[in-house]
Amino acid sequence: YEASYGIVTAYGKILPQALIDSFPLGIINVHYSLLPKYRGASPVESALLNGDTVTGVAIQQLVSELDAGDILAQQEVIIESEETTRELRPRLITAGASLLTDMLPNFEAGLLVATPQDSTKATVCKKIKKENGLLDLSANAETNWNTYRAYAESPGTYFFIEKNGKPIRIKIITASYKNGVFTPERIVPEGKSEQSFSEFKKNTTFTFLPKN
Numbered sequence: 001y002e003a004s005y006g007i008v009t010a011y012g013k014i015l016p017q018a019l020i021d022s023f024p025l026g027i028i029n030v031h032y033s034l035l036p037k038y039r040g041a042s043p044v045e046s047a048l049l050n051g052d053t054v055t056g057v058a059i060q061q062l063v064s065e066l067d068a069g070d071i072l073a074q075q076e077v078i079i080e081s082e083e084t085t086r087e088l089r090p091r092l093i094t095a096g097a098s099l100l101t102d103m104l105p106n107f108e109a110g111l112l113v114a115t116p117q118d119s120t121k122a123t124v125c126k127k128i129k130k131e132n133g134l135l136d137l138s139a140n141a142e143t144n145w146n147t148y149r150a151y152a153e154s155p156g157t158y159f160f161i162e163k164n165g166k167p168i169r170i171k172i173i174t175a176s177y178k179n180g181v182f183t184p185e186r187i188v189p190e191g192k193s194e195q196s197f198s199e200f201k202k203n204t205t206f207t208f209l210p211k212n
Contacts, residue, residue, distance in 0.1 A: 004024050005108075016064060027062040029060050031067055032089070033047065033055055037121070039125070042127065045150040048085060049146050052079055053081075055079055058074045068119065072107060072112050073102075083149065128155060129155070133157040135148070135157055136210050137184075145177035156172070159211075161209060163205070170189050172187055187200060
């Protein structure tokens with residue numbers, strides 16, 4: 001197609017060097033963290049999971065190694081205390097699109113000076129599994145809150161109760177964290193419709209099951 005360069009974002013595989021080299025200016029990648037922090041598949045979730053207050057967007061010159069390319073542009077984004085992935089991811093997408101639009105003219109003109117990453121400061125985040133969303137409501141409240149924030153969008157968070165001798169999975173739809181207390185607010189009990197957790201507790205006799 002005689003394209004001068006390619007752009008890739010949120011693609012889950014490492015591109016072969018032959019493909020990258022097929023473009024005269026290579027391929028650039030929009031990544032949702034301040035590289036070299038959170039290289040890998042889940043940078044948005046990892047920032048929330050670790051309770052970070054700042055993240056950002058990096059545009060890198062793609063290489064055939066996990067998010068290790070030289071940085072062409074970077075922008076910080078403040079993480080609000082109540083944000084989950086539902087709110088943070090769209091803001092990062094918007095910031096990334098704006099940053100990309102602003103830097104492309106200089107990139108095409110060869111005026112950008114790329115900055116190598118400091119690999120000694122690199123951290124890697126892995127793909128998320130469904131079981132990562134399992135909470136133990138007797139565990140640290142802030143940890144539960146950050147886990148909920150990270151996985152609210154996907155794969156979701158949940159916990160188990162025991163009712164009449166049987167384990168029942170409770171999916172968390174919304175939750176809050178106030179005065180050091182993590183509280184599920186809207187839930188979906190296994191086989192039931194969405195409801196208030198406070199009403200569920202009033203009308204149901206159960207015990208919480210710990211995370212195994």
